[in-house]
Amino acid sequence: MKVKSEARSNIALVKYWGKRDPLLNLPAAGSVSMTLSGLTTQTELEFADVPHDLIVLNGTTLEGKGATKLSTFVDRIRDASGEYRRVRMTSNNNFPTAAGLASSASGFAALTVAAAAAAGLELSPRELSVLARQGSGSASRSIPGGFVHWHRGELADGTDSFAESVAPPDYWDLACLVLVTVRGEKDIPSTAGMNQTMATSPYYQAWVDSVAGDITEALAAIATKDFEKLADVAERSCLAMHASALAAKPGVLYWNAKTVDLIHSVRSLRSQGIPCFFTIDAGPHVKVFCEAAHADRLKLVFEQDPNVIQIIMASPGAGARVVPS
Numbered sequence: 001m002k003v004k005s006e007a008r009s010n011i012a013l014v015k016y017w018g019k020r021d022p023l024l025n026l027p028a029a030g031s032v033s034m035t036l037s038g039l040t041t042q043t044e045l046e047f048a049d050v051p052h053d054l055i056v057l058n059g060t061t062l063e064g065k066g067a068t069k070l071s072t073f074v075d076r077i078r079d080a081s082g083e084y085r086r087v088r089m090t091s092n093n094n095f096p097t098a099a100g101l102a103s104s105a106s107g108f109a110a111l112t113v114a115a116a117a118a119a120g121l122e123l124s125p126r127e128l129s130v131l132a133r134q135g136s137g138s139a140s141r142s143i144p145g146g147f148v149h150w151h152r153g154e155l156a157d158g159t160d161s162f163a164e165s166v167a168p169p170d171y172w173d174l175a176c177l178v179l180v181t182v183r184g185e186k187d188i189p190s191t192a193g194m195n196q197t198m199a200t201s202p203y204y205q206a207w208v209d210s211v212a213g214d215i216t217e218a219l220a221a222i223a224t225k226d227f228e229k230l231a232d233v234a235e236r237s238c239l240a241m242h243a244s245a246l247a248a249k250p251g252v253l254y255w256n257a258k259t260v261d262l263i264h265s266v267r268s269l270r271s272q273g274i275p276c277f278f279t280i281d282a283g284p285h286v287k288v289f290c291e292a293a294h295a296d297r298l299k300l301v302f303e304q305d306p307n308v309i310q311i312i313m314a315s316p317g318a319g320a321r322v323v324p325s
């Protein structure tokens with residue numbers, strides 16, 4: 001049976017940075033995110049009598065390390081289902097991969113949903129999240145939609161480290177403007193950045209210790225739709241994560257000059273009375289959150305900004321699912 005699935009990317013409001021188990025992608029702390037409507041991966045997959053997995057990503061057949069990583073991931077589904085044939089799969093992102101925006105979250109979430117269904121596995125959202133997490137940590141958060149809490153979990157087997165929705169997409173009309181600052185820049189992959197931070201940063205433990213309190217605050221801000229509170233905790237979490245990475249030896253620096261310029265612009269807009277805040281992941285782009293009513297105005301501002309080469313607009317998005325093919 002050929003299955004088609006769809007999943008969206010997500011952006012963390014309280015960041016995930018550091019693993020307590022690198023093989024199972026178990027996080028050192030929990031995190032909170034919003035699933036994004038605008039950044040979607042569509043995957044079509046079937047198990048077939050072919051000699052090896054055939055994986056085409058955005059029109060290019062995957063080879064080498066990338067192919068091995070995905071095959072190893074599909075092996076987990078083969079082992080769980082007893083469907084040991086190889087996969088034939090195509091996956092496409094509707095957002096420019098050359099922009100350097102991580103697509104692993106939406107990609108692994110879409111793959112998990114498609115492969116599980118094609119293998120005849122009937123999994124709960126929680127089980128799908130646990131599985132997606134093993135492909136890429138943040139993919140666990142792209143299984144649910146809307147506003148999402150990924151639980152750190154305590155168990156060594158990772159079965160209690162899953163993400164779940166705390167509010168649906170239509171709960172709070174927020175917008176996220178992804179400000180692309182540079183095209184196709186090679187970043188330090190998130191796992192390498194995390195590992196270096198964990199192994200060498202004197203600030204790493206302080207970062208981990210700060211996360212639980214930030215999660216409580218972010219969840220409370222979401223529960224009460226307190227934008228100011230969410231702005232404070234999200235910027236703080238982002239800056240603390242990057243501070244821990246910057247203090248690694250050698251320092252892990254994801255920002256370029258445009259990133260820093262945009263941080264100042266967002267703070268200046270906020271002090272002028274436009275409610276907005278920034279967050280930044282393992283790359284030089286800046287994501288600006290606002291209430292939807294302010295999105296058009298902010299878009300106009302950033303369209304004039306020479307630091308920005310492209311703007312992708314997103315709003316709270318749905319979770320990963322099988323769609324009609």
Ligand code: PMV
Nearest residue numbers: 012015016137138190281282
């Ligand atoms: O799951 P990964 O390996 O894509 O790591 C994600 C790390 C950050 O994007 C920097 C933070 C986060 O919580 O998404």
